[in-house]
Amino acid sequence: MNVPLLDLKPQYNALKTEIDEALLRTAESQYFILGPEVKALEKEFNEFLGSKHAIGVSSGTDALLLALMGINLQPGDEVIMPTYSFFATAGVVSRLNAVPVFADSDPVTFNIDPNDIEKRITNKTKAIVPVHLYGQSADMVPIMEIAKKYNLKVIEDGAQAISTQYKDGRCVGVIGDIGCYSFFPSKNLGCFGDGGLVVTNDDNLETLMRIQRVHGGKPKYHHKIIGGNFRLDAIQAAVIRVKLPHLNTWSEQRRQNAELYTKLFIESDLATEEGLTEISAENKVLLPKAVYKNVELKNYHIYNQYVIRVEKRDELRDYLTKAGISSEIYYPIPFHMQECFGNLGYKFGEFPVAENAAKSSVALPIYPELSNEQISYVVEKIAEFVK
Numbered sequence: 001m002n003v004p005l006l007d008l009k010p011q012y013n014a015l016k017t018e019i020d021e022a023l024l025r026t027a028e029s030q031y032f033i034l035g036p037e038v039k040a041l042e043k044e045f046n047e048f049l050g051s052k053h054a055i056g057v058s059s060g061t062d063a064l065l066l067a068l069m070g071i072n073l074q075p076g077d078e079v080i081m082p083t084y085s086f087f088a089t090a091g092v093v094s095r096l097n098a099v100p101v102f103a104d105s106d107p108v109t110f111n112i113d114p115n116d117i118e119k120r121i122t123n124k125t126k127a128i129v130p131v132h133l134y135g136q137s138a139d140m141v142p143i144m145e146i147a148k149k150y151n152l153k154v155i156e157d158g159a160q161a162i163s164t165q166y167k168d169g170r171c172v173g174v175i176g177d178i179g180c181y182s183f184f185p186s187k188n189l190g191c192f193g194d195g196g197l198v199v200t201n202d203d204n205l206e207t208l209m210r211i212q213r214v215h216g217g218k219p220k221y222h223h224k225i226i227g228g229n230f231r232l233d234a235i236q237a238a239v240i241r242v243k244l245p246h247l248n249t250w251s252e253q254r255r256q257n258a259e260l261y262t263k264l265f266i267e268s269d270l271a272t273e274e275g276l277t278e279i280s281a282e283n284k285v286l287l288p289k290a291v292y293k294n295v296e297l298k299n300y301h302i303y304n305q306y307v308i309r310v311e312k313r314d315e316l317r318d319y320l321t322k323a324g325i326s327s328e329i330y331y332p333i334p335f336h337m338q339e340c341f342g343n344l345g346y347k348f349g350e351f352p353v354a355e356n357a358a359k360s361s362v363a364l365p366i367y368p369e370l371s372n373e374q375i376s377y378v379v380e381k382i383a384e385f386v387k
């Protein structure tokens with residue numbers, strides 16, 4: 001049996017008529033960049049997320065970069081973030097000649113550990129960037145309390161978590177000062193290329209970022225400030241507008257897939273419960289846990305990834321590949337061990353939770369259209385290997 005990590009074709013086939021129509025509509029309009037499609041998308045997102053302002057941008061990375069420019073991040077300023085995330089979270093800070101400062105992760109969710117933030121604050125700290133990893137919210141209440149205490153901005157990296165809710169029901173991205181999302185095709189709401197979105201409830205930040213999206217010119221060709229080309233294509237907005245109304249259904253399917261995985265792992269005697277942090281004879285597979293699970297919330301976790309931990313991770317991946325099953329590691333190297341951040345002076349051993357995650361975690365196929373047979377097959381093959 002073949003089980004790809006992600007197959008986008010069933011989703012396209014299900015919506016083909018509407019998507020093709022949207023593509024054609026954009027072609028016929030010959031309006032390619034920003035314009036009415038992007039405006040409509042921004043409005044629909046505000047309704048969907050409960051945000052005041054949404055700004056369509058060129059990618060999730062550019063969303064983060066624009067957010068940092070929006071808060072006027074200066075060279076030498078420090079930004080605290082988890083050491084365990086996709087590279088863009090840290091890369092954008094360095095690109096502005098500011099300094100990424102790393103914190104360790106929570107052992108259950110792999111999201112930034114709020115207890116590890118405060119001791120990293122200096123008089124140069126300007127912002128905290130929590131990442132809602134794998135589609136689950138970081139613990140925002142303590143993060144917002146620390147930010148308030150030290151007068152720091154909070155920029156949420158919600159690239160893997162569009163529509164995810166925190167335990168109080170708020171969507172991630174609208175809790176801090178600015179929220180950033182990605183429409184990269186493999187994300188849970190993907191377009192047909194690169195795209196992203198920034199949200200904020202702050203009128204001043206919105207005004208500024210809207211101008212910075214188009215090189216900082218307002219009126220056109222008059223520059224009080226410097227921005228960039230962070231514009232979203234009309235075609236990407238048109239595709240996302242077709243998909244957005246289906247997002248909750250897809251997230252529900254992802255949750256059901258996750259529940260089936262968990263049930264089968266427990267039935268196969270590979271695990272006893274979710275969210276454990278030590279591999280043992282009874283728990284050879286460590287299962288992810290939705291820590292804010294609450295059926296009334298619905299989107300307490302949207303499972304952009306379903307990540308387990310095992311001892312011989314790389315050997316397991318080889319075994320699965322031979323059985324036709326794709327998997328991925330998010331992420332094999334934490335930021336503090338990346339060569340490009342060597343000058344920051346971190347050492348191996350400083351972030352034990354993230355280092356352990358990098359060594360033992362593996363993401364299994366979880367996309368909405370996956371069949372129960374495929375999920376059973378994956379668990380069966382993992383059981384074969386582990387036992």
Ligand SMILES: *Cc1c(COP(=O)(O)O)cnc(C)c1O
Pocket residue numbers: 059060061062085086088089131157159160181182183184194195196
């Ligand atoms: C994907 C991702 C990004 C970057 O988004 P792009 O649209 O690929 O630029 C940033 N942060 C995280 C956590 C991501 O997963």
